[in-house]
Amino acid sequence: MSRIFHEVPAFAPDYSGVASVLHDMGGMIVFCDVGGCYGNYAAFDEPRLGLAKRIFSIAFRESHLVMGIDHMAKEKIVESYKRVGGGFIALLGTPTATIIGTDFKGLAAEIEKETGVPVIYVETSGLDSYEKGQEKTYFALSDLAKYVAASCGDVHVIGATPLDSWDYGQKAEMVELLKRCGAKYPVIWGDADTMEALGSLEKAKLNIAVSVSGVKLAKSLKEQYGTPYRIGFPMGKEALSQWEKELREILSEKSDTEADTYQSIERNSGEGLDIRILIVGEQIASNMLRDMLCVEFGCEKVDVASFFEMDPSLAQREDFHADTESEYVERLAGRKKYDVIIGDRFLTRAVPYQTKVIQIPCIAISGLVFMRQSPVLFGEKGTLYFQKKIEEVLADKKEEKTCV
């Protein structure tokens, strides 16, 4: 019974993670499902739908499940590709197709042979959450790099999708920052030019993993090509200033600076704020937020929790991963009460006590329901947003003391 979620909804599944990475890349994306998986992705997990014309469900029926979907899938996909085209075809596995043991790898090879375009199959089953699908997709794309002609691209940004709370505006700000600091051809993976830019992966100057789904690949590329990497992105004005300084050094023509992997910004000395904060969400964005709260607002106790994958090397001592809602609730109940919990509304409502909540919607958790309420936290905007929020927290705390 411990796996039942009462307050927290089902998270965006792995196949949605794959589609969110590939959405803008100009390929044909095929959900190998009856229709519900595609429906879930379209209705809850993807704010950009409508921009892409080549995403659809293969819509198999019960008889196909009994007889095997291989033949009909191949026929439909090849036929559809003739009509809509695209730079590649992606096959997305879903629970039903996986349970009946569909041989996706073999199917992908046959479709590739017949159409002559690369077919990407990322092993998804709907049984994992979105970041696992994304992680596999990034590796699948990097595997394609060896078939792509050498191209421009000096900084590769991996992990920026709407499911990680990256919209077009934030991606543009990242590109602008990188160019300002000396990058000539920054590439955000998932953008339209990604396929072509894969040809520059081997000789890139820097890779940046901006969400947890990009971390393993960034580390692997360091091993394969020796490319330095950074993890994170600037949240808050102090972080922006530090990122600018470091990026300029790393990207300058004469630089022999090795990018560090992940380094928290130094805290300002002085009296800290006596408030206990828990951030619940994707690990990298949460870490960036923690840095900002500590450095700019003097918060002394900020922990991070996540239902999604967490890299232990990027976690602090009190951070925790929860597999289930009950584990999450037990962890919270077993600790001294947090004064503030920051995260998606569905996660904050599962908190087993009354406390101050700062809501930051996450599409992977609450879908598109609260999307419009998402604050922009990149660079100085993060400082501005939290300035107000922290003032509110302090005012509440003062009021509480007065009442007592």
Added chain:
Amino acid sequence: MLKLAVYGKGGIGKSTTTSNLAAAFAVLGKKVIQIGCDPKADSTMNLLNGEYVQPVMRYLQEHGEEPDSVEAISRKGFGGILCIETGGPTPGMGCAGRGIITTFHILEELELFENYQPDVVLYDVLGDVVCGGFAAPIREGYAEKVLIVTSGEKMALYAANNINEAVKNFESRGYASVKGIILNRRNVENEREIVEDFAKKRGLQIVADIPRSSEIHRYEQQGVTVVEGDRELLISRKYLELADNLLNQEEIK
């Protein structure tokens, strides 16, 4: 690494053949893994003195999470053979084919072959290639060769034909091919001729002719294979000869 999947009609003697073959490979000094792909989970019991190994699917059910080591889901039997059983649902429930796929993914994640470095891997697969799950052993490089066990009986040959067709269906995907037929005799009249004719029509060869023997039953009662029980018996020598031939052909290749 020699990777073989053994298929055949239910009750034709696949587990007996597979575990005797595994024992023969071990006698020849090879490091062997046998993976039973059957919900009954009894493929390896004659390598384990009649005892069972906890099936992978049972482990999953009991622990609620995947095993973190191969040791948790395997036992070493005769000749150091590493015995693993996929297991599966109780009859009438769930999906046995899915159990095979799930087990294979777990073994892959545990990097079984990379860490254990076996010389020979044998998959003992329940019955016919009835669905995607039962085809898993012959896909994606798990097994490279298929051995079909049959007698001269009509139903056994019917199943053998289905298995051969299933393997052919995957030919374009570059998966396993049929290595040959193991004739497991049931004392049918003109049995050799019947099976030879069947094989010839499909371009297959008979790689072993195993005589019907009461010794099999006798040693199974003791929880061992005939190869372990008495390797000088005619039937034991047949298994040893087959193992030796398969290894030689692998080396020549």
